[in-house]
Amino acid sequence: MSSPPAPGPSARSRRRHASDPAPGWASLPEDLVGxxxxxxxxxxxxxxxRFRAVCAGWRSGTASPRGRGVADPRFHPRRWxxxxxxxxxxxxxxxxRGHARFLNLDTGAMVRARVPLLGEYCIIDSVDGxxxxxxxxxxxxxxxxxxxFTGDVVEFPPxxxxxxxxxxxxxxxxxxxxxxxxARVVCASVSFTAGAITITLWLDEVRRVAFATSxxxxxxxSSWDYPIIYSSLSFQxxxxxxxNPDLCxxxxxxxxxxxxxxxxxxxxxxxxxxxxxxxxxPAHKLVYPxxxxxxxxxxxxxxxxxxxxxxxxxxxxxxxxxQRFMPIKSIKGHTLFVEERSITVSSxxxxxxxxxxxxxxxxxxxxxxxxxLNSGSVSPAIDDCSLYxxxxxxxxxxxxxxxxxxxxxxSRGLIFRRNAESWW
Numbered sequence: 001m002s003s004p005p006a007p008g009p010s011a012r013s014r015r016r017h018a019s020d021p022a023p024g025w026a027s028l029p030e031d032l033v034g035x036x037x038x039x040x041x042x043x044x045x046x047x048x049x050r051f052r053a054v055c056a057g058w059r060s061g062t063a064s065p066r067g068r069g070v071a072d073p074r075f076h077p078r079r080w081x082x083x084x085x086x087x088x089x090x091x092x093x094x095x096x097r098g099h100a101r102f103l104n105l106d107t108g109a110m111v112r113a114r115v116p117l118l119g120e121y122c123i124i125d126s127v128d129g130x131x132x133x134x135x136x137x138x139x140x141x142x143x144x145x146x147x148x149f150t151g152d153v154v155e156f157p158p159x160x161x162x163x164x165x166x167x168x169x170x171x172x173x174x175x176x177x178x179x180x181x182x183a184r185v186v187c188a189s190v191s192f193t194a195g196a197i198t199i200t201l202w203l204d205e206v207r208r209v210a211f212a213t214s215x216x217x218x219x220x221x222s223s224w225d226y227p228i229i230y231s232s233l234s235f236q237x238x239x240x241x242x243x244n245p246d247l248c249x250x251x252x253x254x255x256x257x258x259x260x261x262x263x264x265x266x267x268x269x270x271x272x273x274x275x276x277x278x279x280x281x282p283a284h285k286l287v288y289p290x291x292x293x294x295x296x297x298x299x300x301x302x303x304x305x306x307x308x309x310x311x312x313x314x315x316x317x318x319x320x321x322x323q324r325f326m327p328i329k330s331i332k333g334h335t336l337f338v339e340e341r342s343i344t345v346s347s348x349x350x351x352x353x354x355x356x357x358x359x360x361x362x363x364x365x366x367x368x369x370x371x372x373l374n375s376g377s378v379s380p381a382i383d384d385c386s387l388y389x390x391x392x393x394x395x396x397x398x399x400x401x402x403x404x405x406x407x408x409x410x411s412r413g414l415i416f417r418r419n420a421e422s423w424w
Contacts, residue, residue, distance in 0.1 A: 025054075026057050030061045033058055034062070037062045041074050041075070044079070044109075045065065045129075045149065046111070048065070049149075065150050067150070068152070069147035069150030069151075071152075073128070076147075077102075077129030077147070080103070080105075080129045080148075081103050081129075081343070081401075082123070082126065082404075083102065083103050084400060084403050084413045086400075086413060086414070086415040089413050090412050091115075091118045091122070091412075092119045092122075098116045099113065099114050100112070100115050100118060100148070103349075103400075104349075105346065105401075107348075107349070108346070108348060113148055113149055115146070116151075120135060121133035121135050121142075121144060122136040123410075123411040124186055124411060125186050125188045125407055127188045127189060127234050128234075130146065130148075130190065131146045131147075132146075132186075132199070136176075136180060138160075138179070139176060140159075140160040140175075141158045141160040141176075141179035141183070142155075142158050143199075144156065145190070145197070154197055154214050156199060156213075157217055158218075159182065159183060161217070161218035161219050162182065163175060163179070165219075165221045166206055166208070166221065170182065170206065182203060184204075185205065185408060186202060187204075187233065187234055187239065187341070188202075189237055190237065192237075196213040196214055196215050197213065198211060198213045199212060200258065200260060202239055202241065204232075207225040208221050208224075208225050209222040209239070211261050211270070211272055213270065220261075220270070222272050224275070226245070226256070227243070227245060228243045228244040229241050229243040230244075230290075231292045231341075232292070232341075233291075240256065240258075240299060240317075241255070241256045241292075242254070242289055242292055253286055254279070254280055255278055256277060257275065258273070258275050259276070279317060279320035279321050281320060285325055286303045286305065287303070287304055287305055288303055288304045290304070290338050290360075292317070293336055293338070293342035293344055295334060296332065296344075299316075299317040299318075300314055300315065300331070300336075301316075301317055301320060303315075309362070310358075311358045312373075312376065313327055315327055330356055330373065331344075331355075331373070332355075334346060334347060334355060335350060335354075335356075335359060337358075337401055337402050337404075337405050338358055338360045338405070339360070339361065339402065340405060340406045340407065341405050341406070341407060342405065343405055345401060349397070350401075351397075353381050353398065354370075356372070357372045359381045359401075359402060361402075361416075367380065367382075368380070368382055368402055369381055381398050382396050403415045403416045
């Protein structure tokens with residue numbers, strides 16, 4: 001009597017083997033796995049995370065972002081921006097159950113991540129995709145730097161340690177209100193030296209710069225201030241600011257660079273170097289400055305050369321440093337969103353705007369317009385269904401991205417509307 005045939009693989013086993021990578025891919029040499037991983041990290045952190053999830057071999061041959069998401073700049077989610085929710089749903093609102101939505105400004109990918117700290121903290125800035133948090137309300141103003149995807153957190157000194165140093169520059173009121181006012185409009189840069197993480201903050205309320213490391217017990221404030229700052233930008237660990245030195249728009253505009261703190265001569269602590277003047281622009285060439293924006297690997301200066309109201313002038317900071325005044329008409333197909341802080345977005349993310357243009361708030365009755373660099377024309381940046389009204393919805397993605405350009409509105413979950421009262 002012949003023996004029964006051997007049982008075939010179960011459906012569960014077949015599914016498991018079908019989902020495994022081909023043996024050739026799973027057995028890639030470790031150095032090749034490292035090369036692929038580094039190239040993915042140069043693009044998008046989440047692509048790197050997906051790569052590590054393919055198989056155990058690839059996972060063991062690459063570093064995990066978890067546990068080092070803040071301390072290691074390779075793992076920063078640079079082109080990810082948290083989107084406001086609107087509908088009175090501020091970040092950390094109970095109805096959101098600890099979640100927030102994030103948009104990749106290069107690819108248009110969107111993810112929903114759990115960020116539990118938002119229930120206790122408010123967001124005051126985003127730098128390289130990391131969220132700078134302030135405990136609110138708090139008598140001391142505890143500060144944290146959070147990686148929204150790995151959950152890694154680094155603690156910094158309370159912002160309240162700045163209050164005695166600022167004295168009469170802030171109104172006399174209870175400490176939590178002074179801290180909240182101080183943090184209302186800030187621009188943060190992050191640098192990494194000798195195992196410590198340093199945050200440098202431009203404080204618009206008092207026109208000073210403050211800094212602290214993750215090993216400090218208090219913030220330190222600059223001894224200098226600056227009369228008028230139009231725009232501030234964090235770029236590659238440094239702060240860049242554009243302003244006017246003498247309270248007069250008809251003279252000259254200056255671009256300043258503020259480097260991270262350095263060790264003092266005695267080696268006992270950190271000191272903030274004085275700002276470097278790296279470029280000047282005569283006022284008759286740049287009538288009205290809009291500010292600075294990072295685009296790819298360089299900084300652009302935005303403004304207008306007449307009183308038309310449209311941001312029709314874009315210059316490379318690198319050219320201005322060399323005293324070359326050369327307006328450009330192409331930004332490689334990107335769209336610039338211009339406001340208190342400016343954001344560069346790939347045009348493939350958006351359906352209602354084309355490349356090489358600038359989205360801004362048009363003067364008069366406020367609405368979002370786009371200025372086309374090539375043609376010099378102006379048109380609405382949104383479709384008809386979202387042009388009018390201050391009722392809740394509908395809003396298009398252009399509204400959401402523009403709302404990210406004003407920090408103390410973005411951090412409260414507000415979305416730009418035509419009716420100014422519903423925005424401000």
